[in-house]
Amino acid sequence: MYRKLVLTLSDFKLKFDQKLCETCPTYDCLVRCQYMNLDKEVAKIEMQKMVRGENSFVLYRCVTCYACEEYCKRGNHPFYLISDLQEKNSILPMPKPLITQWINTGIPTKKDIREFWGAVEPVISLCLFPEYINSIEGKLFEGFSIVVGRYFFCQLAYLHFGRPSIIRERLSSIIENIANHGFQEIVFFHDECYSTFTSYTQAYGIQVPFRSVHLFEYLYGRLRELEDEISPLNVKVAYQRPCSSRLAPEKEHFVDDIFNLIGVERVEREYDRENSLCCGGIIRGQQRYDLFVDVQRRNVVDMVNAEAEYCVFNCPMCFASLSEAVVKRDIKPIMMHELCRLALGEVIKS
Amino acid sequence: MDRVCERLARIVGENYVSNMKEELYIYSQDPGMMEPREPDYVVMPKTTVEVQKIVKLANEEKIPVIPVGGSLSLSGLVIPHKGGIVLDLKRMDKIIEVNERCRYVVIEAGVTTGRLKAYLEKHYPRLRFSIPDAPPSATVVGNIVIHGQGHLSQQYGFNSDMVTGLEVVLPTGEICKIGSCSVSPYWFSLAPLPDIAGLFLGWFGTTGIITKLGLRLYPRKKLRDIEVFIVEDPHLVPDVVYRVTHTEMAEDIFVNAQPYPPIFKDIIMMGICITGDSEEELEFKRRMIWNVLRTYIDSKEGGFMMTTPDVKRALLEMPITGTTRFADVMKGGGFEYCGPIIPVEKYPEAYKKLLELSSEYGVTYGNTCRVIGRGHCMMFAFGYPFNRADPDNMERTKKALHESNVASLDIGGVPWKPEVPAQKMIMARMDKNTLELMKRIKRFLDPNGIMNPGNWEG
Ligand SMILES: Cc1cc2nc3c(=O)[nH]c(=O)nc-3n(C[C@H](O)[C@H](O)[C@H](O)COP(=O)(O)OP(=O)(O)OC[C@H]3O[C@@H](n4cnc5c(N)ncnc54)[C@H](O)[C@@H]3O)c2cc1C
Numbered sequence: 085m086y087r088k089l090v091l092t093l094s095d096f097k098l099k100f101d102q103k104l105c106e107t108c109p110t111y112d113c114l115v116r117c118q119y120m121n122l123d124k125e126v127a128k129i130e131m132q133k134m135v136r137g138e139n140s141f142v143l144y145r146c147v148t149c150y151a152c153e154e155y156c157k158r159g160n161h162p163f164y165l166i167s168d169l170q171e172k173n174s175i176l177p178m179p180k181p182l183i184t185q186w187i188n189t190g191i192p193t194k195k196d197i198r199e200f201w202g203a204v205e206p207v208i209s210l211c212l213f214p215e216y217i218n219s220i221e222g223k224l225f226e227g228f229s230i231v232v233g234r235y236f237f238c239q240l241a242y243l244h245f246g247r248p249s250i251i252r253e254r255l256s257s258i259i260e261n262i263a264n265h266g267f268q269e270i271v272f273f274h275d276e277c278y279s280t281f282t283s284y285t286q287a288y289g290i291q292v293p294f295r296s297v298h299l300f301e302y303l304y305g306r307l308r309e310l311e312d313e314i315s316p317l318n319v320k321v322a323y324q325r326p327c328s329s330r331l332a333p334e335k336e337h338f339v340d341d342i343f344n345l346i347g348v349e350r351v352e353r354e355y356d357r358e359n360s361l362c363c364g365g366i367i368r369g370q371q372r373y374d375l376f377v378d379v380q381r382r383n384v385v386d387m388v389n390a391e392a393e394y395c396v397f398n399c400p401m402c403f404a405s406l407s408e409a410v411v412k413r414d415i416k417p418i419m420m421h422e423l424c425r426l427a428l429g430e431v432i433k434s
Numbered sequence: 435m436d437r438v439c440e441r442l443a444r445i446v447g448e449n450y451v452s453n454m455k456e457e458l459y460i461y462s463q464d465p466g467m468m469e470p471r472e473p474d475y476v477v478m479p480k481t482t483v484e485v486q487k488i489v490k491l492a493n494e495e496k497i498p499v500i501p502v503g504g505s506l507s508l509s510g511l512v513i514p515h516k517g518g519i520v521l522d523l524k525r526m527d528k529i530i531e532v533n534e535r536c537r538y539v540v541i542e543a544g545v546t547t548g549r550l551k552a553y554l555e556k557h558y559p560r561l562r563f564s565i566p567d568a569p570p571s572a573t574v575v576g577n578i579v580i581h582g583q584g585h586l587s588q589q590y591g592f593n594s595d596m597v598t599g600l601e602v603v604l605p606t607g608e609i610c611k612i613g614s615c616s617v618s619p620y621w622f623s624l625a626p627l628p629d630i631a632g633l634f635l636g637w638f639g640t641t642g643i644i645t646k647l648g649l650r651l652y653p654r655k656k657l658r659d660i661e662v663f664i665v666e667d668p669h670l671v672p673d674v675v676y677r678v679t680h681t682e683m684a685e686d687i688f689v690n691a692q693p694y695p696p697i698f699k700d701i702i703m704m705g706i707c708i709t710g711d712s713e714e715e716l717e718f719k720r721r722m723i724w725n726v727l728r729t730y731i732d733s734k735e736g737g738f739m740m741t742t743p744d745v746k747r748a749l750l751e752m753p754i755t756g757t758t759r760f761a762d763v764m765k766g767g768g769f770e771y772c773g774p775i776i777p778v779e780k781y782p783e784a785y786k787k788l789l790e791l792s793s794e795y796g797v798t799y800g801n802t803c804r805v806i807g808r809g810h811c812m813m814f815a816f817g818y819p820f821n822r823a824d825p826d827n828m829e830r831t832k833k834a835l836h837e838s839n840v841a842s843l844d845i846g847g848v849p850w851k852p853e854v855p856a857q858k859m860i861m862a863r864m865d866k867n868t869l870e871l872m873k874r875i876k877r878f879l880d881p882n883g884i885m886n887p888g889n890w891e892g
């Protein structure tokens with residue numbers, strides 16, 4: 085029986101504490117932004133404008149890398165504010181046809197399955213990435229049910245398109261659908277989903293009736309169980325942090341934990357951790373071609389200089405946008421879960 | 435075996451002639467809408483002399499002859515509307531010569547696009563031809579005969595503009611060479627002689643049988659990439675094409691619109707292919723193209739799509755196999771498109787009509803257009819896959835195709851590879867003296883009217 089949760093649009097209001105910004109000692113959200121060179125004074129003026137709901141050049145220049153959500157150490161939500169204001173002021177971060185294209189992409193089609201009868205825990209949601217179904221196998225994922233498709237699409241991507249209201253419009257039915265499967269706990273393949281059902285929903289006061297598990301947290305736990313079977317890979321890797329990981333920085337330590345467990349060395353480089361660069365995909369989508377080329381070049385050169393053999397991805401979209409560039413520099417692109425499978429001696433189908 | 439069959443067997447050998455029901459059935463239809471009709475005989479010659487003998491026999495017996503390549507032109511052009519001998523040319527599959535320095539190839543009539551592509555990739559990796567997106571079993575000659583277009587058409591025009599010479603068997607049986615090869619051992623060009631190749635191009639085999647073809651080859655660069663510019667407003671398409679063609683940086687330019695999957699709904703995609711021997715060359719071209727479209731980007735009316743490597747790979751295929759997969763999207767094995775050649779400026783009108791017809795007749799559509807020349811014109815496909823097992827669906831598709839042909843002519847275009855009814859529509863609007871000239875040429879070349887009858891008959 086399909087249950088309807090009582091969620092309405094008015095439930096979704098950003099919890100943003102203006103006072104925190106008024107008394108902020110650093111304005112790090114904007115000062116640390118890697119795509120705008122702002123000093124503290126300018127950052128303060130622009131932030132104050134935005135806090136008052138006014139227009140700011142930041143709304144036009146933001147590449148939507150989500151990083152300011154992490155740079156703010158005071159628990160505020162500068163990027164969610166930016167995104168809401170972009171929409172309020174009809175500022176389009178991308179050309180209209182790209183926005184249309186992505187809005188349409190999220191609408192379920194006849195081919196999408198709403199109810200995965202027989203799916204039982206442990207369960208993993210592949211979001212909109214059915215192409216990874218065949219990689220969810222082997223010892224790491226023994227016994228897992230997979231759910232996938234537009235009825236499980238977390239919608240958070242619309243933050244990149246200046247259309248956060250779409251997230252709010254659609255999210256309740258996604259949450260309902262997952263809940264109606266009776267899942268108490270669900271592993272999210274894409275950390276954008278994880279961040280949606282944790283950071284984003286918390287910021288907007290949306291109740292989520294299931295526990296979200298970050299893929300890396302799951303992988304780490306499972307690898308610990310299989311520790312005896314791990315053959316250290318002894319390779320040097322660069323890690324490409326995705327934008328959505330900025331919404332869940334508390335899970336970042338699992339990257340190092342996993343690397344330690346499977347015997348890979350995370351190379352020391354300039355653009356890593358809080359200082360990591362966007363994969364470039366969204367910047368290209370914003371049609372900022374020069375910036376896109378520059379960001380990708382700096383990122384990849386940094387990997388090359390650090391002698392990385394692999395570039396490890398968390399996000400399939402980052403993989404799609406950056407893998408060609410790393411391959412051209414003889415660095416092998418690989419998803420984290422596939423790297424883990426290699427450490428277990430499993431063969432990865434290309 | 436009847437008398438004609440025996441005579442044919444004496445020419446080509448018993449294994450290569452048939453009047454068996456099951457074989458005639460295969461040659462009675464193509465994937466399109468035209469009514470099937472069985473031939474009386476199917477014959478597969480191996481040499482020009484065999485073709486010549488068959489044509490002479492057909493004249494004596496007054497039997498129609500229908501030359502057939504891959505049978506993929508879709509508009510019933512190989513259906514023997516009046517019965518007769520189907521001349522399947524697939525056994526004439528020799529690649530006779532590649533002149534690397536002069537960049538041309540000489541092939542027999544049955545060489546398929548797939549085979550020529552594979553051959554060049556293996557033996558002449560620096561050369562390529564303008565491959566169409568038809569399945570690889572389509573013949574190069576069949577494509578030339580219908581004025582096909584391929585991946586190099588934006589740069590060099592219709593594929594038939596790339597002909598450097600022909601060997602033809604005239605409807606009366608003479609073997610005739612056309613172009614430099616009629617005077618010299620070299621097949622480098624049609625010029626500087628009077629151009630009579632046109633007597634055989636666009637005529638659908640009604641004026642003779644091409645047995646050999648000389649075709650231009652072009653440099654094959656090491657790298658190939660694609661940028662996909664998207665807009666919502668069809669009125670922007672002609673100017674985008676104009677700007678991009680002005681840069682002279684693009685290889686193929688195609689324009690696609692389709693309702694499925696959702697990522698393609700409500701938008702128009704312009705695929706702009708670029709090639710280069712180095713990353714620098716590619717990057718230079720890419721930037722030129724981005725720059726020239728900057729005003730549309732700044733106004734937010736258009737932008738380059740975020741393409742994943744998978745999408746790129748699919749769009750960079752040659753031929754693009756997605757086109758063939760789409761052709762069978764309704765299952766049941768039916769596909770036809772009305773692909774008029776139109777002025778690029780008429781794109782918005784054609785697009786509007788396509789949407790109207792799709793909704794009026796409740797048929798799904800796929801629209802692929804290919805820019806020909808530097809924006810000189812474009813092929814606009816009103817493409818309708820249909821289910822042959824569903825008569826209602828077939829009937830609606832038939833009406834949509836008919837209306838598409840009417841609309842194409844109304845907007846100033848000319849249906850490409852038209853089926854017989856559309857040929858009649860064209861001829862009804864054609865300048866009377868032109869039509870008369872066509873008739874005279876046809877009567878002169880084919881006095882017994884044996885060549886692919888039904889086609890181009892006024
Ligand atoms: C999915 C799909 C995609 C396509 N994409 C393209 C495309 O991108 N570009 C394009 O141009 N076409 C395209 N086509 C149309 C068509 O398939 C091609 O043009 C193809 O090359 C035609 O060649 P064929 O061998 O099938 O010709 P056939 O259909 O066998 O013949 C075409 C005509 O030429 C005549 N003919 C054949 N051989 C001779 C000869 N030796 N001498 C005299 N007359 C002859 C036939 O009698 C007939 O009238 C596509 C078709 C499909 C199904």
Ligand code: SF4
Binds near residue numbers: 105106131156157162
């Ligand atoms: S969002 Fe955070 S970092 Fe930015 S001004 Fe407010 S409190 Fe400071």
Ligand code: SF4
Binds near residue numbers: 117119166
């Ligand atoms: S999302 Fe990224 S680009 Fe935008 S303001 Fe925040 S840090 Fe800067």
